[in-house]
Amino acid sequence: MTKQLPSTARSLPIALIRAREGVMSPIRDMLSTTGITEQQWRVLRVLTEFGRMDTKTLADRSSLLFPSLTRIAATLRDKGLVTQTRDDKDRRRQFIEITADGQRIIDDRSPQAAQIVAGFKEALGEDDYERLLDLLARLDPGANS
Structure with missing residues (x-):
């Protein structure tokens, strides 16, 4: 065993994977009856928060x-949860927008999603929860650019 590497019990990549599973498990349970995946949920959540946007953003x-x-996006479009339109000026650029059916999925699960977040805050404490988000943001290369 090399002394240069930390114990796997104190390995940041392994700890993040374990934590991700702990965070995602209740979210997967929440989504189990929706017919949408975690990734599809994220897309719908972003569209709910920010509105219509181009695909790169x-x-x-x-x-x-x-x-x-x-x-x-193609799957969500086929399910009627988003619409896709082309930019009038640049036909290569596409915009995606959540539909009423997509918004209903978010709205119907918002109370349960809020309970999940409340559980994390209770487990960590409000200050540590916010601190954890701040610390993780410091490791996000997209946040530092």
Whole structure:
């Protein structure tokens, strides 16, 4: 064993993966009856918060690779949860907007999502919860650019 590497019990990548599973498990449970995935939920959440936007911005704000967003947007469009339109000036540029059905999924689950967040805040304490978000933002290369 090399002394240069920390114990796997104190490895940031491993700790983040374990924490992600702890965070995502109740969200997966919440989404289990919706027919949408975690990634699709993120896209709908971003559209609810920011409104209609171009696909590049949506991919960035949803923390998705552009090719993944393309596939996810097509699925959401086929389900009637978003609309896709082309820019009148630049036909290569597309915009995505949430539909009433997509908004209903968010609205119907907002109370449960808020309870999940409240559980995290209770487990960590309000100050540590906010501090954790601040610390994680410092590791986000997109936030530092």
